[in-house]
Amino acid sequence: MNINGNGTLKLYFYPASFYSQRAVFTLHEKGLSFDHKLVSLYKGEQYSPEYLRLNPNGQVPTLQDGVKIIPDSSAIIEYLEDNFSNGKYPRLLPLDKSSEAYCKIIAFTEDFLKLEIPVLTYGTLHNETLRQSVALPKILVKKMVEGTKGPHMKALERAIEEVPDAREVLQRKKVTMQAFGEAIRDPARHQQAIRGVEAFLEKAENELASHTGDRVNWWLCGPSFSLADIDLCVLLNRICMLGLQKQLFVGCRPHLGTYLRRARQRPAFQKTTTQPLAIRALLLAESVAACVPLLLGVGAVAAVAYAIYAARREG
Numbered sequence: 001m002n003i004n005g006n007g008t009l010k011l012y013f014y015p016a017s018f019y020s021q022r023a024v025f026t027l028h029e030k031g032l033s034f035d036h037k038l039v040s041l042y043k044g045e046q047y048s049p050e051y052l053r054l055n056p057n058g059q060v061p062t063l064q065d066g067v068k069i070i071p072d073s074s075a076i077i078e079y080l081e082d083n084f085s086n087g088k089y090p091r092l093l094p095l096d097k098s099s100e101a102y103c104k105i106i107a108f109t110e111d112f113l114k115l116e117i118p119v120l121t122y123g124t125l126h127n128e129t130l131r132q133s134v135a136l137p138k139i140l141v142k143k144m145v146e147g148t149k150g151p152h153m154k155a156l157e158r159a160i161e162e163v164p165d166a167r168e169v170l171q172r173k174k175v176t177m178q179a180f181g182e183a184i185r186d187p188a189r190h191q192q193a194i195r196g197v198e199a200f201l202e203k204a205e206n207e208l209a210s211h212t213g214d215r216v217n218w219w220l221c222g223p224s225f226s227l228a229d230i231d232l233c234v235l236l237n238r239i240c241m242l243g244l245q246k247q248l249f250v251g252c253r254p255h256l257g258t259y260l261r262r263a264r265q266r267p268a269f270q271k272t273t274t275q276p277l278a279i280r281a282l283l284l285a286e287s288v289a290a291c292v293p294l295l296l297g298v299g300a301v302a303a304v305a306y307a308i309y310a311a312r313r314e315g
C-alpha cells in the first residue's frame with residue numbers, strides 16, 4: 001500500500017505498444033503485482049468516452065492507483081520510482097543526483113525520448129520489402145497498416161464529435177496524426193528515424209565497450225539494472241520485432257548483441273515480451289476477428305464461382 005492509492009495498481013495498455021512496454025517492464029522490474037486492462041488500439045478503444053476520461057490524449061499506457069490516474073509512460077515510470085523504491089522494491093534511478101550513474105541514465109533517457117519510434121515502426125510496416133521480415137502475424141501487420149489508411153482517423157474524428165470534454169486535445173492530436181500519416185509514407189522520414197536510432201545505439205555500444213576491468217559486468221549505466229536499461233531493452237526488442245536487427249546491431253555492434261542475450265535472461269524482460277495466456281487469447285481473438293471479412297470474401301467468391309460452374313454444367 002502506498003500513500004496515494006488503495007494498494008491496487010491497474011495498467012491500461014496494449015501489449016504491442018512500445019510505450020506500454022516501458023511501463024510494463026518497470027512494473028515487473030520492481031516486482032509489483034498489478035491488474036491490467038487491454039485497450040485495443042485496433043478497435044479504437046483508446047477513443048471510448050470511458051478511456052478518454054482517464055487519458056484525454058487517447059493513448060496507452062495509463063496507470064491507475066486507487067483514485068490517482070497517471071497517463072504517459074514517463075510519468076508512470078516516475079510515479080513508480082517515487083512511490084515504490086524501498087528495500088522491497090528496487091530503485092531504478094540512483095538517489096544521488098551527482099553520481100556518474102544518475103547523470104548517464106538521465107542523458108540516455110533524454111536521447112531515448114527524442115527517438116521517432118512510431119515513424120520507425122509504421123515506416124517499416126509501410127515498406128513492402130522491409131515488411132516481409134517483421135516478426136508479427138501477417139494478419140496483424142495488415143491490420144496495423146490498414147488502420148493508418150483511414151479507420152484510425154475516423155475513430156479520432158468520431159471521438160471529437162462525441163466526447164466534448166476531450167475535443168480540444170483531440171483536435172490538436174488530429175493535426176499531429178495527419179503529419180504522422182505523411183511521415184510514415186515518406187522514405188526520407190523513415191530513414192531519418194532509423195538514423196536517430198543508429199546514433200542512440202552507437203552511444204550505447206560505446207558505453208558498453210568502455211566497461212572493462214571491474215566494470216565488465218555492468219549494465220548500461222552502472223552495476224545495477226536501471227531505467228536506461230529498460231529503455232534500451234524495449235528498443236532492442238522493437239528492432240528485432242521489426243526485423244531490423246541485422247541492419248542495426250547484430251554483427252555490427254557486438255556489445256549490444258551480448259547485452260541483449262544477457263538482458264533476455266531477466267524475468268521482467270520475459271514477462272514483458274511474453275504475454276500471459278489471457279492476453280494472448282484476446283490478441284488471438286482480435287486477429288481471428290480481423291480475418292472474418294477475408295474469410296467471408298473468400299467464401300463469397302467461391303460460392304459465385306461454384307454457381308457459375310454449376311450453371312454452365314446444367315446449360
Ligand SMILES: N[C@@H](CCC(=O)N[C@@H](CS)C(=O)NCC(=O)O)C(=O)O
Pocket residue numbers: 017018019020041046058059060061071072073074
Ligand atoms: N508520450 C506517450 C506516448 C504514448 C503513445 O504514443 N502511445 C501509442 C502506442 S505506443 C498510442 O496509444 N497510440 C494510439 C493513438 O495515438 O491513437 C507515452 O509515453 O505514454
